[in-house]
Amino acid sequence: MWPVHEGCCMNIEEIINQALIAGIPQLYGKPVSSDSIQLQKTKREFEGDITLVVFPLLGISRKAPEITGQEIGTYLQEHVREVVAFNVVKGFLNLSIGDRFYLEFLNHALDEENFGIMPVCEAAETVMIEYSSPNTNKPLHLGHIRNNLLGCSVCNIIEATGKKVVRTNLVNDRGIHICKSMLAWQKWGGGETPESSGKKGDHLVGDYYVKFDQYYKQEVSGLIESGISREEAEKKAPLLLEVQEMLRKWEFGDPSVIALWKTMNEWVYIGFTETYRRLGITFDKIYYESDTYLVGRDTVLEGLKNGIFRQHPDGSVWVDLTAEGLDEKVLLRADGTSVYITQDIGTAQVRKNEYHPSRMVYVVGNEQNYHFRVLRLVLDKLGFPWAKTLYHLSYGMVELPEGKMKSREGKVVDADDLMDEMINTAREMSSGLGKLEGLSPGEKEEIFRIIGLGALKYFILKVDPVKNMTFNPRESIDFDGNTGPFIQYTHARIRSVFRKAGENGMTIPEKTRIDLSLNEKEKNILKMIHDFPLVIKDAGQSFNPSLIANYMYDVAREYNQFYHDYSILKEADSGIKDMRLLLSVLASKVIKKGMGLLGIEVPERM
RNA sequence: GGCCCCGUAGUUCAGCUGAAUAGAACGUCAGAUUCCGGAUCUGGAAGUCGUGGGUUUGAAUCCCGCCGGGGUCACCA
Structure with a gap:
């Protein structure tokens, strides 16, 4: 448990609660459990400040609600200095607290440097909270704003309850979607840079992500017109094959692809830094998927060796979660490249080893509820005892009057x-x-x-x-x-x-x-x-x-x-x-x- | 279809670890400034708490069915 707050000695509910735990056995000869003591604020239309609901105590008193209320009220008035009067309405005992209590409270609260905020002490537990988690292929939009504001605020609040907080960001800086804007820029960018165009870097890169999608859709509809099924066309469009090839090159460290990736990501980071600064968002530690996905890959391969995961004939690696009521999930692609969850498996381990948090919180939208169930189960299967300390702070989508935001189609509130x-x-x-x-x-x-x-x-x-x-x-x-x-x-x-x-x-x-x-x-x-x-x-x-x-x-x-x-x-x-x-x-x-x-x-x- | 989340005044939201007549705000109607800041304050109208059962002394709140909305079940992230 965490240390008791100084102000607790001034908490009136606590004072009355203690008095009841001591007093009810005196009145009725039976002990009272703390969950049958229900204190609430007195409603405006009644006289009093704090109300005890007496119904749960009738089993102990064996008397009518009004009588029980009277007896307890009398007891409290006699034994608790702060209680100056009371009245009983039906099953509700309304207690009046003297002004003196509140005036003393005022003095006391003013004395405290930070009334309400608990100091973080050296021995406090550490909570690691991930939020923001942007992709480096497009600028931040309203959905990210909700994420950032929630994450940042939750960090402030947890810190105010006396815990150490590590604010962390996981940058999705690799993967097929990043390659899409890279490929589009390479093909149609004509050497455009933030300097040459005067565009903010993240916006510039985002424009090419949109552009990729436009051309890709054109290709798909072209293929469909030539008699190919939609499903087939979506898999065989030349642009898709090309971007898949680019991802493979990236994972194998092709120098020119890596160079392009570094350049474009740098543009994005400069843009993000500006947006974060204006929003007032800060981080203690930034992780990059490109640094952690290999840890995840190794872990998956080791799990395969230990028989925790299965390999399909095409080489892809899977985890079977049907016993847990979920499905089979892919952990590594047939061509050996990593998927989204691969890096999360790695990132979690890196964090655990670096900060030893007692809790790891992920502020991520509710569209990923399923993903986080899988992640916990996979880490658990791998034998990490801390898997259960993962907490997905799932939040709802921000929609526009005309429906969902779609960044690929440029329908967003920037x-x-x-x-x-x-x-x-x-x-x-x-x-x-x-x-x-x-x-x-x-x-x-x-x-x-x-x-x-x-x-x-x-x-x-x-x-x-x-x-x-x-x-x-x-x-x-x-x-x-x-x-x-x-x-x-x-x-x-x-x-x-x-x-x-x-x-x-x-x-x-x-x-x-x-x-x-x-x-x-x-x-x-x-x-x-x-x-x-x-x-x-x-x-x-x-x-x-x-x-x-x-x-x-x-x-x-x-x-x-x-x-x-x-x-x-x-x-x-x-x-x-x-x-x-x-x-x-x-x-x-x-x-x-x-x-x-x-x-x-x-x-x-x- | 399986699993998960949401459904409260015209609208946006509180209340959801059960308790007294379900609260605000916006909008609407009507008021308040010789006085510390009117970006404020006061009052009116506006709700079968999606729906039907159940548990309970007591249900917007807990349980079950149904209806409506959303998410997800990708070798996307």
């Missing part, structure tokens, strides 16, 4: 274009509001960038990863309501209060008095922020950034209600004014930290 578009929208919107007067053009651009990317990232991350999502470029992204800019706005607004306080010569104290009484809005914010560490923990355990995103929205909305209803700086009672200032400090910190976990920055003004 990552670079999309970021430009978002930033432009932010620019137009901000200019209309005119709140950035007096800032330099550079400062303004920085704010537009933060808002545009914030809108994009939040839009994608607020959706549960397992779900498919439709992206309508024109309508999908808003700056109002449950959006990134709404939350960013809340932060900017709070910061503005502090600036104003400074201008008026006010200082923010270290601590609040704890003998104040809180209004409903103040209490609601504190109750919500109290849950921050728990939300991070849940998000980490379920690899689900959308939990953080939706929580951030709730915090921002709650704060905005408070802000609307009460004045901070104009409050006459200095104790209350100080408390509201500190409450705002904590809220702004939590918003900044939480958004940071999503990879979203928050501006000082906007």
Whole structure:
């Protein structure tokens, strides 16, 4: 287990839970199991803060729900300092927690350097997380954006739960698809380079990938017209045979093919680096398939020798997974070249030996669910005890209103274009509001960038990863309501209060008095922020950034209600004014930290 | 066809380790600015939680069937 968070001593559910485990046996003479203690937030329409559902305890109390609730409520009020009142409605015991608890919590949370975030200690376990995993034959598109944002955010979240994280990228830099753009460039490129054409390298290479597909389709339909079946034509098209030959040459190290491959990949990497930089994506370690596929190949051949795999008469190597309810899968082609899974078998071993992670997470789309089941089973059959530590973080596809994106046909939302578009929208919107007067053009651009990317990232991350999502470029992204800019706005607004306080010569104290009484809005914010560490923990355990995103929205909305209803700086009672200032400090910190976990920055003004 | 995932207001999404009248946002209609930032706030209308069974004191949530959508079952990645 991981170390207990400092803030846990301030967790009110935990305090009540402990009291019940001790108290119920006193009341009813029987022990209580912790899963029959159900604590939840009290619904808005009832009086109280925390509710105990008493139904599961009736078997122990042997009394009616109302009576049981009364008895337990009385016990808690007498034995738990924080419980100041209670009421029972049907089978629900609603407990009121004193303001003092929340005020002490406020002081306590402000004391912590990083409230909600656990420090990573030397002895912590290591989690290796792979994301992005681009092919070097085309630029990044919206689907990759979801992958990168998810991966990056999950890394942040897991790190915030006190674990070491190795952010890793596996570049698909080899294979038949890479050869396709190479061959097309060789045939029809006329020596075009990023410099000569002014195109971003990844876009240039991607254009040739599209071009290959166009010519290939022409060839296929030509063959079909001459009387050959589609299936036959797709296998016998001259371009396909040529590209297969190129792949063989690559695997046998043909110098001219390797040289072309290096040149074109380099163009792509320069382009990718730019896209990653703008998106704010980083890696600790980058693996290349071209470095690891041979390890996989050797492993497969050894497995063949040991009788784990079978060879067909044509020379191809297979694994039989019919006993596991799957099919036979090819691991090496008849001509000896490697397939996709071959390199994954190698990469996993290289990683294990290099970092010894306790968990290896793969952020990969749900179209590869089957692939990862196979990979685990194959590694297991090979006798690697760590095979079960593989976890496929499978996420749904991003579709367009007109259907799936198809990069071969050029029907995609390009990552670079999309970021430009978002930033432009932010620019137009901000200019209309005119709140950035007096800032330099550079400062303004920085704010537009933060808002545009914030809108994009939040839009994608607020959706549960397992779900498919439709992206309508024109309508999908808003700056109002449950959006990134709404939350960013809340932060900017709070910061503005502090600036104003400074201008008026006010200082923010270290601590609040704890003998104040809180209004409903103040209490609601504190109750919500109290849950921050728990939300991070849940998000980490379920690899689900959308939990953080939706929580951030709730915090921002709650704060905005408070802000609307009460004045901070104009409050006459200095104790209350100080408390509201500190409450705002904590809220702004939590918003900044939480958004940071999503990879979203928050501006000082906007 | 086998296996896997999804199905909640017009739309985009929460809620899914069972609990009180299913929540937001966008859109729509109606309001709130001499006052710390109106990218805000308040209110109205809008849902047989795909469908039919089952388990349970209690089901949007768990189990089974069916319907609808998607994915996958390549010597593609």
